[in-house]
Amino acid sequence: MHFQRETYTNVICLSLLLATSLYFNVMLINTARHVREALQLHRSTASPLHLRPIEPYSFVGNDFPELLSIESRLVRMSVEESVHYSLADPEASDEWLWTAPLGDNHIRLGPDMRMFAIPMFHQLHCLRGIREAMENGLSSLHHAQQEHIHHCFNYIRQWTLCSADVTLEPGDFMSRNFTTERVGATHTCRDWEPAYTVVNDRWFEWKKFKQEHDALQKRTEEVTDI
Numbered sequence: 607m608h609f610q611r612e613t614y615t616n617v618i619c620l621s622l623l624l625a626t627s628l629y630f631n632v633m634l635i636n637t638a639r640h641v642r643e644a645l646q647l648h649r650s651t652a653s654p655l656h657l658r659p660i661e662p663y664s665f666v667g668n669d670f671p672e673l674l675s676i677e678s679r680l681v682r683m684s685v686e687e688s689v690h691y692s693l694a695d696p697e698a699s700d701e702w703l704w705t706a707p708l709g710d711n712h713i714r715l716g717p718d719m720r721m722f723a724i725p726m727f728h729q730l731h732c733l734r735g736i737r738e739a740m741e742n743g744l745s746s747l748h749h750a751q752q753e754h755i756h757h758c759f760n761y762i763r764q765w766t767l768c769s770a771d772v773t774l775e776p777g778d779f780m781s782r783n784f785t786t787e788r789v790g791a792t793h794t795c796r797d798w799e800p801a802y803t804v805v806n807d808r809w810f811e812w813k814k815f816k817q818e819h820d821a822l823q824k825r826t827e828e829v830t831d832i
Contacts, residue, residue: 665716674713674724677800685775685790694741702737705730707802709809719815726801729765732758 663670691705692698711727714720739747739755747755775791 663716665718665720670715670720670722674722674801674804676804677797679797679800680794681797682792683795684792687789693737698737698741702734705734707805707809709805709812713805713808714812714815715808719812724801724805725765726798727805729762732761 690697690701692701707727711731712721712723715722735755735758739751744752744755771793773791773793
């Protein structure tokens with residue numbers, strides 16, 4: 607009886623030891639995976655784009671930088687369903703409007719404040735236009751506006767290909783319950799906040815430039831009329 611009790615105790619201890627070992631192995635593997643992902647993200651963010659400052663450019667003809675010089679870092683975004691940004695809810699128009707930066711979706715650069723578009727804000731502008739067309743009906747738009755919507759569809763198609771996001775999204779979308787399963791895959795993205803900051807700041811610089819330029823032009827015209 608004593609031998610059986612001792613054998614039973616040894617089996618329990620061995621089982622607990624194996625279970626503990628398995629648990630720590632799984633935890634170690636998961637930790638190693640998270641550390642590897644963190645290191646990959648750190649390497650990406652620790653090596654920002656070294657862009658040439660905009661000052662040496664004349665912004666005449668083709669003499670301008672290929673990319674807007676902003677802080678370049680990566681962030682993680684979990685794609686999820688939202689009650690916001692609908693097609694026709696009463697607050698939809700305002701919510702979509704707030705995806706735009708200050709101003710007219712453009713940025714002015716260089717000594718003469720040459721105007722440029724930023725693809726990120728161009729795409730959001732297109733989504734706002736498509737939403738309005740879907741809400742009001744395509745037939746409510748005149749021909750030029752319909753052509754603009756066609757341009758927007760093609761523009762977003764091309765930029766979807768350009769980004770080429772290959773993050774794996776599990777599940778069959780046709781059978782997924784989006785009411786209860788609201789969170790999808792987590793994507794690694796370029797942080798969009800610096801783009802808003804730079805474009806907003808540049809808008810105020812443009813307004814100041816325009817006011818000073820208009821005032822100077824008015825004074826010049828007054829002198830000319832004397």
